[in-house]
Amino acid sequence: MDCVYILHSLHLDRFYVGYSSDLYSRLEYHKKSASDKFTAKANDWNIFLIIA
Template sequence: MYCVYILYSKKLDRFYTGSTSDFDKRMEFHDSPEARKFTAKAHDWVLFDTITCESKSQALSIEKHIKSMKSKIYIRNLKQYVEIKEKLKSKFE
């Protein structure tokens, strides 16, 4: 099972969007200062939201779409309005 995850840093007031098949392992990567790149800029990343996907290609497409929006408001709306997530999942089946 794949998922798209969104992390939030209060210090940076920024979101980070990624996708993975093993969320726990991926979070270990983000917590490791030697391995991470963008997320090394802050140490207060918390899980903001996730979207469960049926396939790797679906997860990558949704991740790309969210990143292309370049909008904090869009990301906050994803969490607030579940129907947006459902539309995304059906759009990228």
């Protein structure tokens, strides 16, 4: 299912907006250090909102 998602990090107190067809795999990617520079700054990203 394609969706837009908003993640939140308590550590950074920041939000991140993304798009994916496989949200839960993408969330795991964001939590790993291999992700892009912004989301690599924290590993506590949680789903704040999903828009399908």
